[in-house]
Amino acid sequence: MSASTEAILIDLIFGLGALIVIAGLIGLLSSRRHKRSLRPMMSVILCGVGIAVIALLLNNxxxxxYAQLRVKKTQYYEITSLTTNMHQSLASSRTPHQPISPQAKKASRNVTYLVKHTNQTT
Incomplete structure (x- = not known):
């Protein structure tokens, strides 16, 4: 699975958990109005919260x-390594204490572009 597919699945799981919580709250209010037991609706709410927490943990x-784009952690470390190596190679060609050149900024933007527009498989 690609990173975007997994991210969509995790977002769907979180949405499902949030929907279960909202349905449980509506059921809780309805049960309260009709003076029924609140225990079943509380368990539905807790299940929804559990699903949402699991989705958040998976996401984290x-x-x-990287550059407002969600990537897998392994890809993130490759990207930051590439960016660091580019900056070091560009820094070795200039004198010390010189500000970052437009080439270094362009190299960083190129890495960002590659991250956004390449579909790397697992």
Whole structure:
């Protein structure tokens, strides 16, 4: 699966958990109005919260953000390594204490473009 497919699945799981919580809250209010037991609706709410928390944990464990784009952590470390190497190679060609050149900024933008427009398979 690509990173975007996994990200969409995790977003769907989170949305499902949030929807279950909202339905549980509506059921809780309805049960309260009709003076029924609140325990079943509380368990539905807790299940929805559990699903949403699992989705959030998966999102934090699997993905990082690079240039406002969600990528897998392994790809993130490759990208930052490439960017660092580009900056070091460009820095070796200029004198110390010189500001970042337009070439270095362009190299960083090129890496960002590659990240956004290449579909790397796992």
């Amino acid at each position: 464990l699997l993905f990082k953000t």
